[in-house]
Ligand SMILES: *[C@@H]1O[C@H](CO)[C@@H](O)[C@H](O)[C@H]1NC(C)=O
Ligand SMILES: *[C@@H]1O[C@H](CO)[C@@H](O)[C@H](O)[C@H]1NC(C)=O
Ligand SMILES: *[C@@H]1O[C@H](CO)[C@@H](O)[C@H](O)[C@H]1NC(C)=O
């Protein structure tokens with residue numbers, strides 16, 4: 130009797146210990162809920178603290194209201210130089226599913242690299258630079274009350290002659306700025322700002338991308354809604370040099386998404402599948418030479434729109450995770466696996482050649 134009580138106590142102690150070792154936050158943080166900016170900032174600190182060898186944070190700019198724009202860098206240490214994958218969420222404030230996705234993505238990567246050899250391999254070659262909330266001011270404002278819930282833009286003030294607040298960050302980049310799919314009226318949802326990079330948030334991303342353009346293999350920016358995977362460019366008369374490959378990779382991602390919960394995602398350039406636009410971060414990334422650049426528009430197709438219910442967070446993130454992973458795996462393998470295969474082939478060929486040459490001399 131006493132023995133079995135002791136055994137039960139021992140098992141309970143061991144289980145408690147296991148949970149503590151796995152990281153408390155995995156138990157406390159609810160990934161099936163939307164979170165405030167303060168909660169997400171706390172979550173970022175927890176990730177950094179719980180995975181000190183894999184996660185660090187970088188402040189790379191400030192918002193108009195002087196918040197620190199912070200990203201999580203995720204990767205395993207390596208003696209070889211590493212390439213970079215960019216992901217940002219929450220460039221549009223009301224698209225709450227996007228920050229939820231960035232958090233889900235981080236959780237999945239951190240939860241799987243120890244057991245999944247492919248994730249481990251990718252984390253040894255690549256570092257992920259993930260901004261869970263880019264438009265922090267707008268996101269905070271969208272949480273203020275139910276009259277501000279659908280806020281999209283930044284929170285910078287207008288001018289003497291136009292007194293509305295906010296610029297559409299995804300029209301403010303230096304990529305065919307002001308040409309198509311924008312408004313010059315500061316009260317519009319697609320106001321592109323006084324000048325390119327008038328918004329400090331767009332400037333911060335631009336500086337980071339420009340400084341690292343030779344090392345960034347892939348740029349992913351996460352939005353809602355519409356269930357789309359968008360390729361560069363938003364301008365109808367400009368075509369990316371690798372458009373066919375972008376299309377192929379995008380279609381494979383859509384297939385990976387569909388395989389999870391059967392949801393259809395449409396792939397193409399904005400003029401083909403949505404509407405033309407200019408000044409987007411996706412286009413800027415491709416213009417400066419980052420080879421793979423995509424916008425995800427997550428669920429849904431308009432039933433709930435920006436007000437996607439919390440019970441859809443988990444399935445939306447699960448499928449989009451497989452879509453993102455499909456893209457990242459392709460790009461990783463293109464740079465590393467195929468490069469390694471061709472160097473093995475080259476080595477074999479030089480051996481054959483050497484043997485043949487040495488035969489010839491005999
Ligand atoms: C921003 O980061 C700096 C440096 O870590 C810190 O001193 C400052 O308090 C932070 N500001 C805000 C608003 O969090
Ligand atoms: C906004 O919130 C108020 C107070 O909580 C509530 O009375 C009102 O119905 C809400 N409006 C909408 C559109 O949800
Ligand atoms: C694209 O090119 C066509 C033909 O030259 C032109 O009429 C159209 O205005 C251009 N579109 C934009 C957005 O510049």
Ligand SMILES: [Zn+2]
Nearest residue numbers: 221224352353
């Ligand atoms: Zn958006």
